[in-house]
Amino acid sequence: MAEAKYETHEYDVVVIGAGGAGLRAAVEASANGVKTALVCKSLLGKAHTVMAEGGIAAAMGNVYPEDNWKVHFRDTMRGGKLLNNWRMAQIHAQEAPDRVLELEEWGALFDRTKDGLILQRDFGGHRYARLAHVGDRTGLEMIRTLQQHAVHKGIDVYMECNLQRLLTDGGKVSGAFGYWRESGKFILFKCKAVVLATGGGGKAWKVTSNSWEYTGDGVTMAADVGADLMDMEFMQFHPTGMVWPPSVRGILVTEGVRGDGGTLKNTKNERFMFNYIPDFFKAETAETIEEAERWYDDKRNNRRTPDLLPRDEVARAINSEVKAGRGTPHGGVFLDIASRRPADYIRRRLPSMYHQFKELADVDITKESMEVGPTCHYAMGGVRVDADTTATTVPGLFAAGEVAAGLHGANRLGGNSLSDLLVFGRRAGLYAAEYCKAHTGGVNVNYDQVDGYAHELLAPFETEDGENPYTIHSDLQQCMQELVGIIRTESELRQALEIIQQFKRRTKNVKVEGNRHYNPGWHLALDLHSLLTFAEAATLAAIERKESRGGHTRDDFPNTDAKFAKVNIIVRKKAGELSLAQEPLPEMPDELKALLEENK
Amino acid sequence: MAEQLVHMRVWRGDAGGGEFKDYRIAMGEGMVVLDVIHAIQAQQANDLAVRWNCKAGKCGSCSAEVNGKPRLMCMTRMNIFEPGETITVSPMRTFPIIRDLVTDVSFNFQKAKEIPAFKPKPKEADGTRRMYQEDIDRVQEFHKCIECFLCQNVCHVIRDHDDNKPAFSGPRLFVRLASLEMHPLDSNDRIELMKQKAGLGYCNITKCCTEVCPEHIHITDNAIIPLKERVVDRYYDPIAKLLGLFSTKNR
Numbered sequence: 001m002a003e004a005k006y007e008t009h010e011y012d013v014v015v016i017g018a019g020g021a022g023l024r025a026a027v028e029a030s031a032n033g034v035k036t037a038l039v040c041k042s043l044l045g046k047a048h049t050v051m052a053e054g055g056i057a058a059a060m061g062n063v064y065p066e067d068n069w070k071v072h073f074r075d076t077m078r079g080g081k082l083l084n085n086w087r088m089a090q091i092h093a094q095e096a097p098d099r100v101l102e103l104e105e106w107g108a109l110f111d112r113t114k115d116g117l118i119l120q121r122d123f124g125g126h127r128y129a130r131l132a133h134v135g136d137r138t139g140l141e142m143i144r145t146l147q148q149h150a151v152h153k154g155i156d157v158y159m160e161c162n163l164q165r166l167l168t169d170g171g172k173v174s175g176a177f178g179y180w181r182e183s184g185k186f187i188l189f190k191c192k193a194v195v196l197a198t199g200g201g202g203k204a205w206k207v208t209s210n211s212w213e214y215t216g217d218g219v220t221m222a223a224d225v226g227a228d229l230m231d232m233e234f235m236q237f238h239p240t241g242m243v244w245p246p247s248v249r250g251i252l253v254t255e256g257v258r259g260d261g262g263t264l265k266n267t268k269n270e271r272f273m274f275n276y277i278p279d280f281f282k283a284e285t286a287e288t289i290e291e292a293e294r295w296y297d298d299k300r301n302n303r304r305t306p307d308l309l310p311r312d313e314v315a316r317a318i319n320s321e322v323k324a325g326r327g328t329p330h331g332g333v334f335l336d337i338a339s340r341r342p343a344d345y346i347r348r349r350l351p352s353m354y355h356q357f358k359e360l361a362d363v364d365i366t367k368e369s370m371e372v373g374p375t376c377h378y379a380m381g382g383v384r385v386d387a388d389t390t391a392t393t394v395p396g397l398f399a400a401g402e403v404a405a406g407l408h409g410a411n412r413l414g415g416n417s418l419s420d421l422l423v424f425g426r427r428a429g430l431y432a433a434e435y436c437k438a439h440t441g442g443v444n445v446n447y448d449q450v451d452g453y454a455h456e457l458l459a460p461f462e463t464e465d466g467e468n469p470y471t472i473h474s475d476l477q478q479c480m481q482e483l484v485g486i487i488r489t490e491s492e493l494r495q496a497l498e499i500i501q502q503f504k505r506r507t508k509n510v511k512v513e514g515n516r517h518y519n520p521g522w523h524l525a526l527d528l529h530s531l532l533t534f535a536e537a538a539t540l541a542a543i544e545r546k547e548s549r550g551g552h553t554r555d556d557f558p559n560t561d562a563k564f565a566k567v568n569i570i571v572r573k574k575a576g577e578l579s580l581a582q583e584p585l586p587e588m589p590d591e592l593k594a595l596l597e598e599n600k
Numbered sequence: 601m602a603e604q605l606v607h608m609r610v611w612r613g614d615a616g617g618g619e620f621k622d623y624r625i626a627m628g629e630g631m632v633v634l635d636v637i638h639a640i641q642a643q644q645a646n647d648l649a650v651r652w653n654c655k656a657g658k659c660g661s662c663s664a665e666v667n668g669k670p671r672l673m674c675m676t677r678m679n680i681f682e683p684g685e686t687i688t689v690s691p692m693r694t695f696p697i698i699r700d701l702v703t704d705v706s707f708n709f710q711k712a713k714e715i716p717a718f719k720p721k722p723k724e725a726d727g728t729r730r731m732y733q734e735d736i737d738r739v740q741e742f743h744k745c746i747e748c749f750l751c752q753n754v755c756h757v758i759r760d761h762d763d764n765k766p767a768f769s770g771p772r773l774f775v776r777l778a779s780l781e782m783h784p785l786d787s788n789d790r791i792e793l794m795k796q797k798a799g800l801g802y803c804n805i806t807k808c809c810t811e812v813c814p815e816h817i818h819i820t821d822n823a824i825i826p827l828k829e830r831v832v833d834r835y836y837d838p839i840a841k842l843l844g845l846f847s848t849k850n851r
Contacts, residue, residue, distance in 0.1 A: 043651070044709065045747055046659045104729055107718035107783065109736045109743060116730030134740065140658065141743055151709075152717035159709075182698055211653040245630020251656045356656055359675050361630070470642035514647030517614065518699040521646030 006177075006188040006450065011037045011156075012436040013429070014176055015195040016163050016218065019047035020139075020421030021401025021428070022197030023146035024099075028429025029195070030155050034436045036429075037189065038150065039158040041181070041213050045147045048199050048211055049421065052139025053254035053352065055121055055131025056422070057415030058096035062117045064128035064299065069093040071127050074595050076416060078280075079125040079310045080380075080409020081550040082565065082596070083231070086588040087387035088407040092416070092423050099422035100132045108145040110134055122259040125310040125413040127284070128299060136254045136350045142418060161187060164217070164526060165453045166194060166225045166397070167445055173225075173396030174443040177453050181523065184516020186454055192439050193432040195390075196222060196399040197425065200379035201534030202235075205485075206477035208376040209241055209252040215527040216534025218403035222383045223533060223578070227392040229571040230405040231381030232534075233541035234551040236412055237486045239264075239314035241375025243332035248360045250375040253335065253353060255414040257370070258307045260349050261296060262337035264318070265369070266326035272333070273306035276317035281309055312411040312550050315374040319486050322373065332373035338366055374486055378417065379534075380408045380551055381541065384570065387586075389431035390424055396435060400428035405568075410550025460525040466511025469525040476503055476531060484539050489555040493543045500536050507532065537578055541569040544580050603627075606678065608636055610648065611690040614699045620688065621645075627678060633689060634662050634673035637701070649700035657814060660748030664701050665690045670750040670812045692753040708749050711769045714797060718780055719788040731784045742779035742823060744815040747772065751809035751819055757802045768799035771809035771819050778823035781830065795831045800824070 013029040015022045018040035026038040040047065059072040072093035077084050100118065104110065110132050111119040120129045134141040150157070163178035167188075175190045201216025202208045223229055240253040258264070266272045274292075277285045285306050286292035292305035307314070318333050327333055337346055343366035347354050350365070357363040357370060383392050383399040385406060390398045401421045408416060460466070483496035507529065512522045547561035548554050567582040604627045609620040625639045634652055641648045653659040655674045662673040667681075667688050681687055695703035724730055751771035758764050769777075777794055780786050794800045807820045817823070 042653055042661065043705065046653045046661050048653075050659045050746075051654045051656065101729075105720055107720075107780075107786070109731070109740055109783070112731055112733040112736065116732050117728060134743070137658070137744065140746065144743065144745075144747075148712070148717070151713055182702075211655070211659075213653065246628055247630040247632060247635045248656075352658065359657070359677070360632070468642075468646060470646065474642070512646065518649040518702055519647045520641060520649060 006186045006454075008188045008190060009037065011035045011189060011191045013037070013193045013195060013432045014039060014189045014191045015197055015429070016176065017047065017197035017199060017401070017403070018044055018157070019049035019197060019199060019401065020142055020146065020418060021425035022047070022195070023143070023150050024422050024425030025195045025197055025400055025429035025432070026155050027146065027150050027153060028426045029433045030153055032430060032433035034433040037156045037158060037191075039161050039163055039189070041160065041162050043159050044157055045143055047143065048213060049139045049143045049418070051209070051211070051252065052142070052418055053136040053252065054123055054256040054259065055133030055138045055415050056096070056100055056142065056418040057123065057126060057130050057413065058100045058132055058419055059093060059130060060097045060100065060118060060120065060132065062113055063120045067128040067130060070595050072096070072130065073592070074598065075126050076407075076413060077409070077596055079413040080411055081560070082409065083549065083568070083585065084409030085387050085406035085586060086592055087586065088424075090592065091387065092407055092420060095423045096419040099419065099426065103142065103145050103422070106145050106149045108141050110141070121256060122308065123414045124255055124258065124308040124314065126415065127304075131259070131415040133256070135348070136256050136352045138418065158187070162523065163189070164221070164457060166221045167449065168225050168394070169444045169446065171395065173394065175445050177450055179457065182518050184519060184522070186457075188445070188450060190443055190445055192436045192443055193396045193398060195428045195432050196383060196397065196403050197401050197428070198403045200382070200402045201531065201538075202376045202379065204476055204480050204531045204535040204538075205376035206481035207241065207250040207374075209238060209250055210376065216530045217527070218399065219382055219537065220530035220533040222392060222394070222397065222399065223537070223571070223573045225394055225397070226573065227394045227397060228384040229382065229537055230384040230568050231410070231541070232379075232537040232571055233545045233569055234380035234410050235376060235538060236311055236378035236380060236551045237315045237374040238377035239311055239318050239374055240335055240372040242361065243328070243371050243373040244330040244361060251356070251360070252375065252377065253370060253372050254350070255311070257335055257337055257350060257353060260337065261341045262335055263305070263307050263340065264314070265334040265336055266321050267328060267334075268326055271307075272321050272326070273309065273314065273317055276313065276320070277306050277309070278313060281313070285309065310411055310413060315486060316553060318372075318374055328371050330371055332371040334369035335372045336369040338368055343367075378402060378412055380410065380412055381405045381538070388427070390428040391431060391435075396439075398428045398432045400424040410552065457526060460510050460512040460522060463509055463511040466509045467506055469510050469512070469521055469528060472503055472506050472510060472528055473524060473531065476500075476535060480535055484535070484542060487553050487555050488542055490543060493539055496539050497536070497543070500532060500539065503532055537571045540578055540580055541571055544569045544582070604683070606636060607686045608640065609686060609688045610637070610640065610701070612648070612700050613697065615697050618697070620690075631678045632674055633666055633671075633676040633678065633687070636678065637673060637689065649698070649702045651702055658746060660746030660814075663692055663748045663750050663753065665692060670754050672748055672750070672814050675814060692749070694753045694755070694759045695749075705749055707765060708747070708752060708770070708772060711773045712776065714769070714793070715773065715776060715780070716788045716790055716793065718783065718786055720785045721787045729785065735784050738822065739779050739782050741817055742775045744817055745772065745775050746815060748814060750812045750814065754808045754812045756806065756808065764799070764802065767797070768802050769797075771803075771824065773798060774800065774803070774827060775817060775819055775823045778827055781827065791830055791834045794827055795835060800827055800831060
């Protein structure tokens with residue numbers, strides 16, 4: 001009997017990924033009375049959320065009472081160069097404060113104001129100090145709180161379990177299929193709904209802040225069953241990653257350093273960000289050092305320092321400084337907080353940065369400047385979702401967090417990711433549960449299809465004289481770094497596309513040593529499928545958008561183009577090939593349009 | 601500059617047994633032990649099993665024993681060793697082997713389930729939750745824990761005594777218990793659990809856990825000892841005991 005071949009579990013909702021979005025989705029689905037499983041590739045509590053540092057953006061108004069959801073909405077839209085899905089940006093800004101307070105009900109301990117409320121810190125692109133935080137380890141607090149809450153709610157967790165394929169029946173989700181990392185044995189979930197919470201695909205680039213898990217699984221699984229992808233051209237290069245020594249290149253340096261008073265300088269000791277203020281942000285950015293300095297303490301009468309322009313602007317500026325020969329010998333610029341804030345303040349506000357530089361780079365950030373440069377950090381694009389319900393274009397498939405597209409438009413503001421995870425993680429769990437309740441029939445699994453997937457997953461063991469998966473991965477990272485990086489041009493993008501086709505052919509001949517028992521070589525060989533899909537979709541979309549906007553900068557089209565301001569680039573898989581379409585943005589209601597014009 | 605090779609001995613095997621294997625890898629500037637392990641994986645042993653995620657000391661996945669000392673591989677710089685020194689990397693000893701450097705740490709997740717959840721007190725009259733920084737500083741120290749389980753690994757109560765595991769939760773869970781017990785909003789009572797099921801009494805405060813904590817949490821002084829004091833106050837307070845005896849006599 002076909003069924004007996006695979007370890008099989010039945011649920012209403014299967015949540016894939018146990019970072020902030022997955023955990024929050026599982027908690028909500030379970031609370032709504034449907035049988036829920038949470039499946040993750042690593043141990044519980046190790047997902048990428050744990051590395052988030054700066055904070056959760058939420059207009060609680062604890063530090064600046066004049067802050068509210070309307071200002072947060074405006075900042076998010078402008079940060080995303082107005083390409084955001086307006087409804088997602090509205091929901092996000094409205095619901096984020098409640099989601100933060102909810103974490104407090106579940107045991108989280110944020111840093112406090114003098115009045116005993118949750119303290120909020122400054123971050124790039126946010127008009128007011130808005131980020132609820134715990135020093136510079138906010139992600140750890142968030143994931144541990146959610147993890148413990150989920151555990152106490154008795155949610156079934158499948159750890160070190162890697163789901164690789166979605167199953168569908170008549171166009172609707174019917175399950176998911178993958179393997180246990182420990183035993184290498186297959187596992188099959190039969191379910192009515194799947195919530196993708198798998199994060200992005202930054203591991204396709206060489207200099208990246210992303211961990212091994214960021215292989216684009218969710219985007220690929222969704223595309224493989226016909227779901228639309230959107231905005232794949234927009235990759236965020238975080239302006240401040242470590243650049244030296246080489247072994248740590250790409251590790252994140254929180255924007256909180258600049259939020260708490262740090263500034264960027266070139267080797268001529270110039271605060272060069274004052275030379276890179278774009279017209280779009282001129283009205284809200286300080287033009288002189290004096291005004292910028294006053295702004296830290298008096299935001300009502302002064303404009304924000306250009307050190308805290310949105311990330312796309314700062315990353316491009318650093319890139320230009322280095323190209324102009326004003327960078328450090330290691331190819332970065334200086335980030336200085338040592339000369340600007342007292343040592344005990346730095347150690348208290350930024351303990352993990354202090355620790356990280358001290359241990360990994362022999363740099364004492366209370367005494368010396370850090371050397372920083374851009375690092376691949378976040379995918380704004382991903383699976384296209386309905387703004388209210390997080391439903392994808394495939395019935396029964398939902399997506400939340402980095403894997404989903406829309407909220408952040410062309411560029412995400414710092415702090416808006418953790419709030420995204422909470423707001424849309426909850427909604428994904430809620431609407432997946434509702435979907436299950438509305439679909440009372442059973443689900444069918446096509447076992448011929450499953451057998452086919454099992455065969456695909458084992459293929460690397462059959463190859464003789466094949467190629468090492470680590471070599472292909474490293475070549476892909478090199479290719480994306482050089483040809484689909486911060487600054488792009490059509491000829492290089494087309495070259496990347498050709499090379500990706502070669503990688504696909506090479507991946508068919510990938511060879512794995514050893515057996516199925518906890519074998520990282522095999523796991524990477526399988527991840528190449530999703531890494532390549534992610535890379536190809538990002539490259540195709542980047543060719544299609546012939547303008548520069550947010551996290552997509554074209555050397556051959558250096559300006560924004562009004563024509564492209566009105567469309568999203570959609571990528572779909574048809575007959576095994578990725579195809580492109582331009583589709584109009586949803587029309588924003590006038591009352592929200594008015595908010596964008598206020599207090600420019 | 602001549603390429604410098606590092607000699608690393610890595611334990612390879614599974615629950616059925618294994619042995620140390622020798623690898624020689626070219627060194628790069630600033631490398632940590634985990635970089636060398638990754639280089640071995642990419643160049644010489646594609647199937648070498650190891651856990652890792654953040655590579656920045658924030659997730660606590662890459663715990664192992666380096667030259668016999670429990671450490672995070674991602675935060676152990678190669679330049680702390682003598683040039684030419686052979687470096688030995690083995691899995692954590694306290695947990696069952698899965699494969700190579702990967703161990704079965706499910707013990708810790710099981711113990712975490714046994715701790716009663718956070719249960720907040722009612723809100724303030726104005727609907728807020730007011731807590732002051734000075735009241736939460738000590739709990740925030742415990743929240744720094746990245747669950748690397750190195751403290752569990754080094755704890756002699758369970759390191760060579762599997763038989764103690766059912767009755768002992770270990771330092772990581774004592775830190776968790778302390779974080780709940782000292783949380784200004786929590787209203788649950790876990791004193792009996794600490795005394796009975798969690799086996800707090802087994803700890804004889806040798807501070808091995810504190811020494812290996814990569815987050816520098818003062819596990820023994822700030823978590824375990826205050827918890828022990830709470831247990832003593834409840835169960836062994838001489839005045840309460842006298843009163844208890846007195847009331848029994850009168851009954």
